[in-house]
Amino acid sequence: MATILGDEIDVLAKAKRALGDGYVPTDAEEYMSEPQLDYYRRLLLEWKKLILSAAQDTLQSLQDGPIREPDLNDRASSETDWGIELRTRDRQRKLIAKIDSALRRIEEGEYGYCExxxxxxxxxxLSARPIATMTVEAQEAHERREKISRDD
Structure with missing residues (x-):
């Protein structure tokens, strides 16, 4: 699980580096000003592009042929690796839906505000989690309510 989250963070960091213009939103600016919205829009689009590129690479690898390891242990290891890779891609597929939702919120003027x-x-x-829809406090309250509901 830590590897999947680590991959997600790595891809986001790569997207931030790919923007390359050096602009980073600061508290000195008006909140959700046009430069900030443009930054997050470009970041989200770059993040999505990198995820789709990785998914395409995985698909290409799958199409190249089945795993043909002569040793049973090697084959089992390869199949385990593929299982992890596919779960990662499934998680990222869900992440793309959240990225699209964040882009929609930017267009509708709702981005950056707690739902x-x-x-x-x-x-x-937002810099750590550009798809966030709630403040930290609202998210924590939501998670506490979920935990209580599960425990009942």
Missing amino acids: VTGEPIGLGR
């Missing part, structure tokens, strides 16, 4: 409280989410949280 529960309407308060600003904060640049730090």
